Amino acid sequence: MSGLLVIVGDNVLLPDDKVPRPATVVVDLTSGKITTISPSRASRSSFPENVQWIDAGSKYVLPGLVDSHVHLNEPGRTDWEGFWTGTRAAASGGVTTVVDMPLNSIPPTVTASNLQIKRDAAYNQCFTDVAFWGGVIPNHQNHLKPLVDAGVKGFKCFLIESGVEEFPCVVEEDLKAAMDVLQDLPTTLLFHAELEHPSHEASPAVSTHPTLYSTFLASRPQTLEVDAISLVTRLQKSYPRLRCHIVHLSAASALPLVREAKASGVNLTVETCFHYLCLAADSIPDGQPQFKCCPPVREEGNRQLLWDALLDGTIDCVVSDHSPCVAELKKLDKGDIMEAWGGISTLGLGLSLLWTEGRKRGVGIGKIIDWTSKKSAQHASLDHVKGALKVGYDADIIIWDADAQFTVTKESLNFKNKLSPYEGQTLFGTVEKTLLRGHVVYDKENGFTAGTPIGKLL
Known part of the structure; x- marks a missing residue:
């Protein structure tokens, strides 16, 4: 998929920062790489109309x-x-x-x-x-x-x-x-x-x-x-x-x-x-x-x-x-x-x-x-492309609701054999979206959105 993805948020975790801050992350969807990071929220009007846009609001934007x-x-x-x-x-x-x-x-x-x-x-x-x-x-x-x-x-x-x-x-x-x-x-x-x-x-x-x-x-x-x-x-x-x-x-x-x-x-x-x-x-x-x-x-x-x-x-x-x-x-x-x-x-x-x-x-x-x-x-010797929101790195990004709570149930588990010592526990923090090289592979509301898995064998 060609084009640009822009993610803006109030709480973006940038490299070497201990706490998130406002930022704009721009992704080239052809390469799947982060091309630009700006330490402020950009306005929608500063980008072409056909750009893909995610406004994370106060939710965390994490690698x-x-x-x-x-x-x-x-x-x-x-x-x-x-x-x-x-x-x-x-x-x-x-x-x-x-x-x-x-x-x-x-x-x-x-x-x-x-x-x-x-x-x-x-x-x-x-x-x-x-x-x-x-x-x-x-x-x-x-x-x-x-x-x-x-x-x-x-x-x-x-x-x-x-x-x-x-x-x-x-x-x-x-x-x-x-x-x-x-x-x-x-x-x-x-x-x-x-x-x-x-x-x-x-x-x-x-x-x-x-x-x-x-x-x-x-x-x-x-x-x-x-x-x-x-x-x-x-x-x-x-x-x-x-x-x-x-x-x-x-x-x-x-x-x-x-x-x-x-x-x-x-x-x-x-x-x-x-x-x-x-x-x-x-x-x-x-x-x-x-x-x-x-x-x-x-x-x-x-x-x-x-x-x-x-x-x-x-x-x-x-x-x-x-x-x-x-x-x-x-x-x-x-x-x-x-x-x-x-x-x-x-x-x-x-x-x-x-x-x-x-x-x-x-x-x-x-x-x-x-x-x-x-x-x-x-x-794992992957730190040249993974593990940080950084220009030139893969746009592997999470939109994270730090305050949401959920209870672990068998139905909420996505691995094959649904046995977990955490069943019944109430936990904080849920993933709203998971993006792999800029493409949404999981969405809390819609589930697994990619018809064909896009993961690479490294």
Whole structure:
């Protein structure tokens, strides 16, 4: 579509601003790029009659979110989630770019040919832009450079069993073999940082009943994360050119290690997730496996320490780790938390969750967008085109009603398997419109307005 789109508003969040301000954003709809930003509201009469015009009024105009930790599972486990449903859910929550994890699809993204299979499956199905992580598994180091050449944004590995047999975990020798290859490539190594030792045991005082959340929590103690991050930071001393990244940090007891590593100049970044910032083990009812994820949601005091670390910059960004499955695998009929699949579904809710929780702490929208858009775009090496309202960047834009409230219901969820620990919660903030490269892909009143998905495979 040719022509211009002009967006005016009283509360536009521009780069490096902590609070929104009046501005005008002009978009070339042919390129999908932002061409001009003016620090005031323009009048309609100053543009040609045929220009497309959005007046956001007092609603916020924000850059689209970049969710750099999403499991879309297609092909192979498309009944869990797929590109069509997952990206629709993302767009409904203001996410305009997702980065897909190398599991739990079949085949996993551990070779260039497997990446092409995934790209073929995603073609013409995406309502957001989609990029891809590759995977590191044992004895696969010869496939790493071809994956970089094919465009993956980095590589994820597991230091504990992943839960799917086609993506086995790695040990230290596997890591060294992979890091030898990766250290001279423009890439990043991501760690599911839980490391199990025989000495890691649940407290004998804790019940072993599988429906109790306390049983599950005790089975994944914070020491697993501490020991894993200790290994990562030790290895980094031998590979200082390679950026390493800790995915979904949940254990506050690992924060001193992270702070020490960053202070020493180690090239380390860290993410946490919406559920670790918005849920607490103390409030999780027994027999409700929809709250299970790995590593687990921990106690209220731990949650506060994660918020502190986010605010002081120890934690870099916030992502969903949207990790869905079919209802049967959640063992809802038995309430068996220990046997259930570990993953929380969040696509479409993240911005509202973080805004609702952040308001209680006096956290402004500028900080939240920094964590969910700017920093996550940097992490995925997309910050040259994504993560900010900036001239030359993709016009990925949200119109956001910060004061609107809604209650999470099954019917309001747009991902495939409608299981969520947030069902019944009342949240602040709704997306009025989501624009991808200047084109509306989601509208609160009219739903998904694009007849054909326009998301690109990055």
